[in-house]
Amino acid sequence: MxxxxxxxxxxxxxxxxxxxxxxxxxxxxxxxxxxxxxxxxxxxxxxxxxxxxxxxxxxxxxxxxxxxxxxxxxxxxxxxxxxxxxxxxxxxxxxxxxxxxxxxxxxxxxxxxxxxxxxxxxxxxxxxxxxxxxxxxxxxxxxxxxxxxxxxxxxxxxxxxxxxxxxxxxxxxxxxxxxxxxxxxxxxxxxxxxxxxxxxxxxxxxxxxxxxxxxxxxxxxxxxxELRTRRLMRDRLDDHLEHIPVDVAVRFAPAALRPDEILALAPGDVLRLPHRADTPLDIVASGARIATAVAGSRGPRLACLVVPTPEESA
The missing domain is CATH 3.40.1550.10 (CheC-like)
Incomplete structure (x- = not known):
């Protein structure tokens, strides 16, 4: 159904x-x-x-x-x-x-x-x-x-x-x-x-x-x-869901541009983002914010450190 x-x-x-x-x-x-x-x-x-x-x-x-x-x-x-x-x-x-x-x-x-x-x-x-x-x-x-x-x-x-x-x-x-x-x-x-x-x-x-x-x-x-079978299947489903890979991204605060400004962009142009240097970045999955982080590195790779959200810090 x-x-x-x-x-x-x-x-x-x-x-x-x-x-x-x-x-x-x-x-x-x-x-x-x-x-x-x-x-x-x-x-x-x-x-x-x-x-x-x-x-x-x-x-x-x-x-x-x-x-x-x-x-x-x-x-x-x-x-x-x-x-x-x-x-x-x-x-x-x-x-x-x-x-x-x-x-x-x-x-x-x-x-x-x-x-x-x-x-x-x-x-x-x-x-x-x-x-x-x-x-x-x-x-x-x-x-x-x-x-x-x-x-x-x-x-x-x-x-x-x-x-x-x-x-x-x-x-x-x-x-x-x-x-x-x-x-x-x-x-x-x-x-x-x-x-x-x-x-x-x-x-x-x-x-x-x-x-x-x-x-x-x-x-x-x-x-x-039947009840035992259902509980077993539910437990198995919960276990598998915890190990499903999910794509996440680290995102700056978005910048608003007019259509003519977007059309005028060319390689090498620099956009000024409205993200303050002391503000954590958003960690998002499927467009929804799930945590905040600060940028960093781990060896030769870029990385981020998960930190408390501003609401939690307050």
Missing amino acids: ATETSTPPGRASTGRRSRRRGVPVPYDFRRPTKLSRQHARVLEITYETFCRQWATLLSSTLRTTVQVELDGIQQYSYDEYVASLPVPSVMAVFDPQPLVGAGILHLDTPALLGWVDRMLGGNGGGQQPTRALTEIESVLGRQLIERTLTELAFSLTTLVDLHPSLTSLEQNPQFAQAGSATDVMIVATFELQLGGSAGQATLAMPLDSLSTALTAAELRVASPE
């Missing part, structure tokens, strides 16, 4: 269909995935159950065949996720008790308007407008979302005894206060087919509390031998 950070859910999808074609998903080592492969697989199975339950609910409510398919599970920060949602939008914020944090169910506005049309006796066809919901549409949409959350709780029974309650229905995601900008969310993307129309929905849950529930469920079903 791909859980790497990639294109936000409101844009092009890189979930299950990409994996079926054998296309690798880019991995950003500066923002590591915190959801293990085992947990991602458990979530995939759980959400596939939710797809079947949700499709049955929508089919019986809308009096037509509805297909719901899991498209992928990805990891995003809350800020990235909200920024990817269109405006206006249908963003249902719910309290996923006993999990800590807030969950979000997002629906395409035109898709929800088509559902409301069918609930009111229409055929749900034609091009639906992209606009804010009226008061009646909001009430009908809220009722359908609350029933959807009931099906979600049923699907997660094997993981956690979930009691979700809808707290708000926002139509501008920027106004929703469902988490801080850096909170990590696990976002599941669903493709919905209703007759000849298609829609998309996303379900976002807080990673930390969801991982805790997944770990607890995993420990409940794992045998002692």
